Structures are given as C-alpha cells and as structure tokens.
Amino acid sequence: MRKRVVILISGSGSNMLALLDAVEAQQINADIAAVISNQADAAGLQKAAARGIHTEILPHKHFPDRAVFDQELIKLINSYQPDLVVLAGFMRILTPEFVTHFAGKLLNIHPSLLPKYRGLHTHQRALDAGDNEHGCSIHFVTAELDGGPVVAQARVPVFTDDTAASLAQRVQIAEHQLYPLCVQWFCSGELQADSNNATLNGLPLPAEGIQFRLNHANTLEKLA
Numbered sequence: 001m002r003k004r005v006v007i008l009i010s011g012s013g014s015n016m017l018a019l020l021d022a023v024e025a026q027q028i029n030a031d032i033a034a035v036i037s038n039q040a041d042a043a044g045l046q047k048a049a050a051r052g053i054h055t056e057i058l059p060h061k062h063f064p065d066r067a068v069f070d071q072e073l074i075k076l077i078n079s080y081q082p083d084l085v086v087l088a089g090f091m092r093i094l095t096p097e098f099v100t101h102f103a104g105k106l107l108n109i110h111p112s113l114l115p116k117y118r119g120l121h122t123h124q125r126a127l128d129a130g131d132n133e134h135g136c137s138i139h140f141v142t143a144e145l146d147g148g149p150v151v152a153q154a155r156v157p158v159f160t161d162d163t164a165a166s167l168a169q170r171v172q173i174a175e176h177q178l179y180p181l182c183v184q185w186f187c188s189g190e191l192q193a194d195s196n197n198a199t200l201n202g203l204p205l206p207a208e209g210i211q212f213r214l215n216h217a218n219t220l221e222k223l224a
C-alpha cells in the first residue's frame, strides 16, 4: 500500500518541493495527499498547486489560542488520512495534544546538528560559536521542542568567510537530499517509531541519527 503524506509549511517550501520532486522521480513511494500552510501568503502554496497538489490554508490568526488552532489542524490533516505528517518549515510550536495525536508519524527538519542549537537563528549561532561544522537534522517530533528521536543528520563545512546566509544556503543543499531520503525510509517501512523510540530496519537509531556529510560535489555521503 502506498503511504499518504501531508506536508505542513509556512514559507518558501523548498524542502516541500524537494519532496515533490522525489515523489515524481519515484525516489519516494508515496502520495502527497495535501500541503497545508498556516500562512496564506506562503510562497510554497502556489508551487504545490502548480504541481497539482491539494493545498489548504488554515490561518492560526483566526483562532483564539494555540490549543483551538491545533485541534482544527488535527481535523484538517486527518481529513486526508495520512500515514505520515511532514513539517517542512512549519513555523509553529505545536501543543502536546497535537504531537501526541501524531506520535510516531510526525517528522521535522531542523537546521542544526541537534542537540546543538534548538530553536531559531541556528546558522548565526553556529558562526558565533566558531563551529567548523554545521548541518541539519531530521527528527521525530515529541512534546520537547526540537527534542525528539533523531533519524539522520547531514554535516556541512563552515568556511571562514561564511555569513549566516551563505551557511544557510549550504545547509539547504543538504536538507533537500536528506529529507526525501528519510521520508522514503518511513514510507518503505524501514523507519518506524513509537512515542519515544525510533528504529531503522529493526535496529535502534544512534542518538545522533544516521550520519551523512555534504561532499565537494554537493552530494550527501553516508559516514561509516
């Protein structure tokens, strides 16, 4: 059975596009059931619609509080009966009720090598710390912000002349390869999770997830 995936975005949707590309290229064996945004002007919405994907807007500003919004979002997502919900630049903190509802089938991408730099401004924080390596993490979402089991990480070098923008661009090159890979692992059944633990091919994932690095040709290489 082909899995059904719902993608949540708030902005440009470049990770969403990488996922749509991977589905079209049959690198992900799944159907993208819908793309949902909390921002009516998210550029990603038009890009998804142009590819023939159902899009939905649920503006959080129309709801009295986070709990009510999240309940509506749960209903909207469930109307598409997804096997997997993918957060791709969805800029909302989710309630424990939401996270519990989708436990084991909610993935996020975070632009740092977790557990470093949870939260915002990760690229600048990596530069300020003088790190010579930075990257992104794909993780299952739990009630702890950017704290759920890590599935995989992609490492990129930090150069002395990097700005937050140049570093973000390099990290995104890695993101656009790593997220489709992890989504396919889930859709093929290789990657599974319950509320606290994740396994790949039946084996527990290492705490830092499966490790990759971006090589000189801008391609991800798996590290031993």
Ligand code: GRF
Pocket: 009, 011, 012, 013, 014, 015, 016, 044, 088, 089, 090, 109, 110, 111, 136, 172, 175
């Ligand atoms: C990505 O850098 C991701 O790591 C973070 O938000 C950004 C979304 O970018 N969670 P895009 O909308 O996919 O272009």
